[in-house]
Amino acid sequence: MDRRTFVKGSAAVASATALTRVPAHAQAAPDKLRFGYTITQSGPLGPGAESTSVSQYRLWQKRVNDAGGIMLKKFNKKVPVDFVAYDDQGKPDELLKLTERLVQQDKVDMILGPYATHMNLASAPIINKYEYPVIMTTATTAKTYDIAQRWPYAFWNISQPKESTEPLSQALAALKKEGKIKGRIAVVHVALEYGVEMHGAFVEAAKKDGLEIVISKSYPLGSADLQPLIREVMATDPDAFIAMSYPPDTFMLTEQCQVVGFNPKVMYVAIGGVFPTYKGKFGDKVNGILAYGGVDWNAPGVADYRKAHREFLNRDSEAGAVNVYAGLEVVQQAIEAVGEIDRKKIRDTIASGKFQTVWGELSYASQRNANPWAVGQWQNGDIVGLYPSNKAGAKPLLFPKPAWS
Amino acid sequence: MILFEVFLNGILLGGSYGLIALGLNLQFGVARILNLSYGEYLMGGAFTAFFAVMLWKVSPFLSLLVSLPIAFAMNWLIYRYLMVPLVRRAPDQDALDADVVLVTFGLLFICQGWALVYWSGDLRGYSFLATPVHILGATVALNRLLSFLGACALALGLFYLLRHTRFGAALRAITIDPVAAGIVGVDVQRTSALAFATGGALAAISGMLISMFISFSATTGVEYTLKALIVVIMAGVGRVTGTLAAGLLLGVVEALGGYLIDPGLTIAINFALFTLVLLLRPTGLFTRA
Numbered sequence: 001m002d003r004r005t006f007v008k009g010s011a012a013v014a015s016a017t018a019l020t021r022v023p024a025h026a027q028a029a030p031d032k033l034r035f036g037y038t039i040t041q042s043g044p045l046g047p048g049a050e051s052t053s054v055s056q057y058r059l060w061q062k063r064v065n066d067a068g069g070i071m072l073k074k075f076n077k078k079v080p081v082d083f084v085a086y087d088d089q090g091k092p093d094e095l096l097k098l099t100e101r102l103v104q105q106d107k108v109d110m111i112l113g114p115y116a117t118h119m120n121l122a123s124a125p126i127i128n129k130y131e132y133p134v135i136m137t138t139a140t141t142a143k144t145y146d147i148a149q150r151w152p153y154a155f156w157n158i159s160q161p162k163e164s165t166e167p168l169s170q171a172l173a174a175l176k177k178e179g180k181i182k183g184r185i186a187v188v189h190v191a192l193e194y195g196v197e198m199h200g201a202f203v204e205a206a207k208k209d210g211l212e213i214v215i216s217k218s219y220p221l222g223s224a225d226l227q228p229l230i231r232e233v234m235a236t237d238p239d240a241f242i243a244m245s246y247p248p249d250t251f252m253l254t255e256q257c258q259v260v261g262f263n264p265k266v267m268y269v270a271i272g273g274v275f276p277t278y279k280g281k282f283g284d285k286v287n288g289i290l291a292y293g294g295v296d297w298n299a300p301g302v303a304d305y306r307k308a309h310r311e312f313l314n315r316d317s318e319a320g321a322v323n324v325y326a327g328l329e330v331v332q333q334a335i336e337a338v339g340e341i342d343r344k345k346i347r348d349t350i351a352s353g354k355f356q357t358v359w360g361e362l363s364y365a366s367q368r369n370a371n372p373w374a375v376g377q378w379q380n381g382d383i384v385g386l387y388p389s390n391k392a393g394a395k396p397l398l399f400p401k402p403a404w405s
Numbered sequence: 406m407i408l409f410e411v412f413l414n415g416i417l418l419g420g421s422y423g424l425i426a427l428g429l430n431l432q433f434g435v436a437r438i439l440n441l442s443y444g445e446y447l448m449g450g451a452f453t454a455f456f457a458v459m460l461w462k463v464s465p466f467l468s469l470l471v472s473l474p475i476a477f478a479m480n481w482l483i484y485r486y487l488m489v490p491l492v493r494r495a496p497d498q499d500a501l502d503a504d505v506v507l508v509t510f511g512l513l514f515i516c517q518g519w520a521l522v523y524w525s526g527d528l529r530g531y532s533f534l535a536t537p538v539h540i541l542g543a544t545v546a547l548n549r550l551l552s553f554l555g556a557c558a559l560a561l562g563l564f565y566l567l568r569h570t571r572f573g574a575a576l577r578a579i580t581i582d583p584v585a586a587g588i589v590g591v592d593v594q595r596t597s598a599l600a601f602a603t604g605g606a607l608a609a610i611s612g613m614l615i616s617m618f619i620s621f622s623a624t625t626g627v628e629y630t631l632k633a634l635i636v637v638i639m640a641g642v643g644r645v646t647g648t649l650a651a652g653l654l655l656g657v658v659e660a661l662g663g664y665l666i667d668p669g670l671t672i673a674i675n676f677a678l679f680t681l682v683l684l685l686r687p688t689g690l691f692t693r694a
Contacts, residue, residue: 040448046622046623050525191669224619225414
């Protein structure tokens, strides 16, 4: 952690304890709370991990420590947050070794989640073995339906394949019913676990809703040219183009659709579509594009969060990162409710409580976020949440997507 | 019609493959240094172009005024002060290769780490000339076309330099036999240093050119080192126009294979071609037997 924030934090703690009468058991209070995490800093997943997770961890630490730290009722004392972090290189075996180290050697108080679906899945059994409650903020997999029961210490924060794709399919079916589209859907996906699962879930939902899948293709991560694929898609004359894509190809698909003048009435890109870089690259052309995830920028606390984000990280927050920050707020609120580091009690508090966060009110019935944002859309230069439409701040669909011009 | 467009896009893609490999082939062919940190100068060129567009609001081409001299100077210094001592103490080429690989591998991590600290690990990209150009009914992106023309210009320029100038003759002499070149009066160390530095500068140019149509991050460099290495091995060490031709072959086969068979197979097709070349012509497609 930054030495200055630490000094500030401890000064605040010192003055706070000096002013209040020190209870007898205050001597036992820890001088800091040590949070450990392993995350991907090198390799192809590094940029995503930085943008979505690491940046939020650092921002949260700064904001918590600027406010004096996390309040531990038992000691009537605010305690600053300290980090122990390792680079797991996106390899599950590294993650396991490093998590052992965090527990056995560093003896951290709490553990924060890693980045990307396969890493979250690798982490769940080991944090469960050592009984560290962790909110997994970057995993989208149908497997959570089973493993939530098996590993009670893991909580799943974001929208899973079924919930992510069903609202999208239903929205398309509604457009078809209103006669606005013919219901011809083109689907492509990146050949990665995330792409495959999202693709499978969407195709199943679309068939149930009476939509016609006119083309379905996959492509490898790191493709250098997707124009031939787009040409194949265009040849089928679809109303909607759904791409279960990852960051580099999300950008390439969008640019090459513009070059060949492919203007589907509905266009969806998955990961990367909500990044500020996406808007930075394409400007107002992003308007009307649908993407995975969502956020209500008008929810309480979000304006302050966004301002702090810009000041500390020199860029806007991305919708996909807001859930990570919200997960940290849940952990903080659960610790403060328990009043000490008793991980069993903290786990039970998360499992049963309701938490006000920058991502709205969160609760974890059967350890899964009860109602996460699934689909967002760029409207007037900002990403907004669309579905589930019963969420606070959900906006109506902008249809059709404006032509690239 | 679509097939022609796919073919044309394969040519443009192949041009970019050739482009990124040109500098590496110069470094590998003449200076005999397998520079694993090559991609980092490419990444640096791409980042400078990104900053030119996003921060300074100028054309990415102007970023070359900054990135080109820096890449040239850095590579000259690397050759002069890191590689020359290794060359001097190495008993033979094998020992030198091992040392060079270790040192440039280390350099890769230093450059990458520096970029991660100062430029963060975020994904970067900007939009520049992403406008369609129609050639005989096929549509290509102007930025990809420009990058292809840049690749051709650089390859031809380099070809001219090697074939028709005194400096080029010295370079070719060193490629064939550095000891004999020294005996007939070529300043081997100075000429090799210049070739190595020029290779680094070419990396920066190709980074700028491809940054017009790809997105990249601080850790992208090593991916391009590997791609460039495949092209260099396919073409044959020290072959300049061959590098461009090998790149074109890769690009066209990848595009046509992806379109005619399946887009999921593009990377597999690339490596199948690479394996085939290694089996049939292990010294490269364009080397004389």
